[in-house]
Amino acid sequence: MLSLRAVNQFYGSQHTLWNVDLDLPPGTCMGVVGLPGMGKTTLINCITGQLPVESGTIIWHEAGAPPQNLLDAQRRPLNIGYVAQERRIFSQLTVEENLHIAQRAQGNVDGAALERVYDLFPQLWGQRQTRATSLMEEAQYELALANALVNGPRLLILDEPTLGAGHTYARKLGHLLVRLNRELGMTVLLAEQHLSFIRRVAERFCVLYRGRNVAQGHVNDLDEQLIAHWLTREAKG
Template identity: 60%
Template sequence: MLSLRAVNQFYGESHVLWNLDLELAPGECTCVLGAPGMGKTTLVNCITGYLPVQSGSMTWLEAGHPPQDLLTQPIEGRAALGMSYVAQDRRIFSQLSVEENLQIALLAARIPSRAIPNMIYELFPELYSLRHMRGGELSDYLQQQLALARALVTEPKLLILDEPTFGSGQRFINDLGNIIRRLSRDFGLTILLVEQRLSFIRRVADRFCLLHRGRNVAQGNVALLDDKLVSSWIDP
């Protein structure tokens, strides 16, 4: 689905990402983890197009289509390919209704004629009865649901989640884990998860990529993410 090769990124003279390689396989959930300040969100911003890449390559791979050079695509072009992103701060429109938040996501993706997919209210049944309520009037739990629903309404091929459990209650964390597993298993969605909660990572991820000072120091099947490896690179 997405292949990164020798990606480098700088903030001024500060080298933030170092020759980073990453493979996102179709239908799998890959987690990027590491201590704070190690380059996780920077990597996401490079993939989504919010930050430029100094060198390296990012290639979008889709069955039946020629490879696409992601670095030539603007943010909206990456969304059109099938990339969707949920930021840590949710970014819902508080003055718009639940339904309007979903519809504006369709408009932004230039598919205004498409109806809200049935799977949205199937995955988030509580939002259906509240679809005419303004986003800012929802509880934190339901706002988190809405942010995720808005990312899924365009039926993306790649879903990027930036620390979705941060500041979340246990109810949402449990529900989110169920949804991630279902999205990858039943819908074949590819997921890139930036996360630090190890119990959650081990529950939902298929593969991991461990960053330390902008370098990929370990990666592989999530079964390899044992306590010894974590303590070597993350724990003090």
């Protein structure tokens, strides 16, 4: 579904991603892990088109459609949902207005899609006429997720979903991602620091260290030796 080959990215003269390869098969949940500053958000931003790529390819291949290079400036609208760290909701609009805008952005006016989203987030149904700025922090993140899901994406991309979240909400979010991935068949890619969360929700992982993909595989292979080498402050490249 998603394939990266030899992706390189620069901030000015700083080389931030080095020949990153990554394969995300359909129906898989993959966690991109690494210490802060190792390139996780940069990689997500390259995939979602928020940052330019110096070289390499990022290919999206949805079932029933030809492969598409995500680096093509003329690319068609894609069936991808994305939640950034900063959420990007319309704070002065109501929950329902936010969802309607998210739908219209994709040319969608499906009322059944709204019902499905409210089924996933029943708390938002009760607050649908509430301005987003008045929601609690966790409800604001749920609204950002709902905006990403309202058009029924085949791929959901999340950047640091547990950032600032308490233990209880992180568990709730984990249950939701498991449901989306394993029950509803949605492919999920998330950048995340917390290994316990990755182990709970993901099937596969890749480790970024100083912008390089230094390890990847099944989440069961994310063992203590690998963690000690690449995911501690004392890690040595």
